[in-house]
Amino acid sequence: MKLLEVKNLKKYFATKNGLLHAVDGVSLEIKKGETLGLVGESGCGKSTIGRLVIRLLEATEGEILFEGKDLAKLNKEEMRRMRCKMQIIFQDPYASLDPRKNVFESIAEPLRVQKVYSDKKELERHIYELMETVGLAQRLANSYPHELDGGRRQRVGVARAIALDPVFMVLDEPVSALDVSIQAQILNLLQQLQKEFDLTYLFISHDLSVVKHISDRVAVMYLGKLVEVSNYKAIFKDPLHPYTQALLSAVPVPRIDVQREKIILEGDVPSPINPKPGCRFAGRCRYCEEVCKTETPPLREISQDHFVACHFPGNRV
Amino acid sequence: MSQQEKLLEIKNLTVHYATVDGTVRAVENLNLSVDAGQTLGLVGETGAGKTTTVKTIMRILPVPPSIIKNGEILYKGEDLLKKSQKEMRSIRGEKISMIFQDPMTSLNPVLTVGDQIKEAIELHTKVNKRKAFELAGDMLETVGIKRDRANDYPHQFSGGMKQRVVIAMALACNPELLIADEPTTALDVTIQAQVLELMKRLKVQYNTSMIMITHDLGIVAEICDYVAIMYAGEVVEYGTREDVFLRAQHPYTKGLFTCIPDMYSDDNRLIPIRGLMPDPSNLPSGCKFHTRCDYKCERCEKEEPSVVEVSSGHYVKCFFALPQNVASSKVSVKMPV
Numbered sequence: 001m002k003l004l005e006v007k008n009l010k011k012y013f014a015t016k017n018g019l020l021h022a023v024d025g026v027s028l029e030i031k032k033g034e035t036l037g038l039v040g041e042s043g044c045g046k047s048t049i050g051r052l053v054i055r056l057l058e059a060t061e062g063e064i065l066f067e068g069k070d071l072a073k074l075n076k077e078e079m080r081r082m083r084c085k086m087q088i089i090f091q092d093p094y095a096s097l098d099p100r101k102n103v104f105e106s107i108a109e110p111l112r113v114q115k116v117y118s119d120k121k122e123l124e125r126h127i128y129e130l131m132e133t134v135g136l137a138q139r140l141a142n143s144y145p146h147e148l149d150g151g152r153r154q155r156v157g158v159a160r161a162i163a164l165d166p167v168f169m170v171l172d173e174p175v176s177a178l179d180v181s182i183q184a185q186i187l188n189l190l191q192q193l194q195k196e197f198d199l200t201y202l203f204i205s206h207d208l209s210v211v212k213h214i215s216d217r218v219a220v221m222y223l224g225k226l227v228e229v230s231n232y233k234a235i236f237k238d239p240l241h242p243y244t245q246a247l248l249s250a251v252p253v254p255r256i257d258v259q260r261e262k263i264i265l266e267g268d269v270p271s272p273i274n275p276k277p278g279c280r281f282a283g284r285c286r287y288c289e290e291v292c293k294t295e296t297p298p299l300r301e302i303s304q305d306h307f308v309a310c311h312f313p314g315n316r317v
Numbered sequence: 318m319s320q321q322e323k324l325l326e327i328k329n330l331t332v333h334y335a336t337v338d339g340t341v342r343a344v345e346n347l348n349l350s351v352d353a354g355q356t357l358g359l360v361g362e363t364g365a366g367k368t369t370t371v372k373t374i375m376r377i378l379p380v381p382p383s384i385i386k387n388g389e390i391l392y393k394g395e396d397l398l399k400k401s402q403k404e405m406r407s408i409r410g411e412k413i414s415m416i417f418q419d420p421m422t423s424l425n426p427v428l429t430v431g432d433q434i435k436e437a438i439e440l441h442t443k444v445n446k447r448k449a450f451e452l453a454g455d456m457l458e459t460v461g462i463k464r465d466r467a468n469d470y471p472h473q474f475s476g477g478m479k480q481r482v483v484i485a486m487a488l489a490c491n492p493e494l495l496i497a498d499e500p501t502t503a504l505d506v507t508i509q510a511q512v513l514e515l516m517k518r519l520k521v522q523y524n525t526s527m528i529m530i531t532h533d534l535g536i537v538a539e540i541c542d543y544v545a546i547m548y549a550g551e552v553v554e555y556g557t558r559e560d561v562f563l564r565a566q567h568p569y570t571k572g573l574f575t576c577i578p579d580m581y582s583d584d585n586r587l588i589p590i591r592g593l594m595p596d597p598s599n600l601p602s603g604c605k606f607h608t609r610c611d612y613k614c615e616r617c618e619k620e621e622p623s624v625v626e627v628s629s630g631h632y633v634k635c636f637f638a639l640p641q642n643v644a645s646s647k648v649s650v651k652m653p654v
Contacts, residue, residue, distance in 0.1 A: 041507065149593055179363050180532060181362060208580065236580065247506060249510075250507045254535045255581060256563070258581055265511070266511075268508065269505075
């Protein structure tokens with residue numbers, strides 16, 4: 001069952017040098033209970049999508065259907081109620097927590113805003129329950145963010161997000177700022193919560209091994225467009241888009257017994273301001289032909305549930 | 318390894334920071350060495366003391382608050398800790414240079430990149446300005462940037478290009494030792510791959526020794542010959558790349574491998590290292606890892622383990638470390654992976 005469906009989503013930002021095409025015609029769907037991993041390099045528009053789908057940013061064009069309802073058509077009050085069901089966790093928990101609120105107050109905030117409890121005792125009980133669920137000791141209730149380490153801060157972020165019993169969560173690089181040993185703790189927590197509360201995740205990350213670990217399906221983004229979408233096995237075992245292939249081969253793997261061919265891309269990601277026509281990846285692609293420079297390849301279903309936006313998918317040396 | 322081949326040798330280095338909240342024991346009794354032409358990977362999490370160690374080598378640690386309590390840093394047999402600041406100035410940049418994590422903050426925004434590379438060359442070699450600028454252009458070409466961009470300012474370059482400029486600057490005087498502190502952490506994966514490839518090529522071309530600080534074991538697998546795993550200011554395991562990747566013995570090293578997702582396996586289980594890094598101003602007694610270790614016994618809480626050489630050149634600081642020939646049979650019982 002589709003929980004979220006995005007149709008031809010666009011977000012342009014006006015800059016003094018022209019229109020910045022942050023998200024340029026993205027369509028995707030997320031089924032209930034699954035995790036969709038959204039990967040790409042900095043500036044490709046993945047965080048913008050995360051913010052658009054829960055309407056922290058207003059889309060320039062396109063539809064966002066959540067449980068079948070078009071979010072853009074909801075008024076302020078309806079949207080406020082809808083927000084109980086959709087939450088977001090940010091990358092840097094230090095920047096996303098109020099430095100003047102202690103752990104208890106931070107977690108209480110969403111519950112107060114939505115006026116869930118009228119009884120103080122019940123509110124308190126729920127908060128301590130939440131703290132236990134995310135693995136925060138009760139004694140930390142009066143601590144402030146600056147007194148906590150990165151892992152615990154992120155646990156506070158998680159507790160805030162699940163406080164209202166959401167069905168959908170956007171996780172925007174939730175473990176990127178953490179040390180590896182702590183990263184594993186938070187990833188395990190997120191997976192456990194997903195099972196327990198039947199959550200649906202949009203997991204945004206630049207770290208491919210983390211995305212492979214947590215996702216059911218993966219969408220790869222390049223310069224505002226999706227280039228490949230499929231289940232995680234197909235993406236990682238049989239990538240068809242030249243960008244996905246290069247991206248995967250570029251990840252340093254902590255194994256010395258695996259031999260891999262490395263594809264080193266030349267140059268940098270081009271500017272998303274007034275992009276040229278044709279395939280966005282053409283300038284760095286080693287299979288680039290004339291048609292790639294003039295025609296934008298649409299996202300097509302190449303094999304079952306494997307979508308690729310490339311004129312020559314599956315090219316390999 | 319014979320004495321002559323060692324380019325850099327750190328012996329019993331202890332560095333503390335005096336703060337209002339007490340003494341921070343950043344580095345304790347550290348022993349390390351780097352051989353000529355080799356790359357040493359220094360791996361550890363935030364607060365393990367990696368950056369303190371290399372900043373002490375460069376003598377760029379502010380004193381106070383830092384106090385070098387004890388130890389020697391022998392560079393070709395000479396103790397760097399005994400050098401005057403003037404002597405150090407002729408070593409830094411010429412013999413040992415350093416690359417920092419964030420290229421945006423290590424370049425001067427108001428000087429062109431050509432002038433910044435030229436500065437290092439002029440300081441250490443006797444050439445005139447024009448020649449120095451020409452050499453700077455050569456360096457830019459070595460790192461894959463066109464010579465005519467020497468007159469551009471840092472903000473006109475992308476992140477990956479800036480890091481190339483920093484590498485060009487560090488290698489301009491052909492140093493014998495290059496220290497790279499997380500040189501690719503701020504970069505995107507495809508750009509990271511470009512920079513790593515460049516560093517590998519330059520290492521061969523100039524036969525530079527390298528100390529690579531990183532928290533990414535993937536980078537270590539790709540670029541390093543030797544690995545030192547640091548925890549709470551100490552080296553807990555040291556050996557060749559093969560020793561550490563295939564025959565790791567310290568529970569912390571093993572934990573580092575099991576807590577990262579593996580792109581090449583379908584086993585979807587992460588085993589995190591429980592707990593947190595101890596506060597360096599209040600370190601636990603005995604083995605510093607015992608608070609997070611699944612195999613600790615009473616002895617670990619009281620006594621500090623000594624370093625065991627489990628096979629030639631492979632050192633482990635753990636009571637359960639066993640020499641390699643019996644390791645396979647006995648250790649597996651005590652420390653299952």
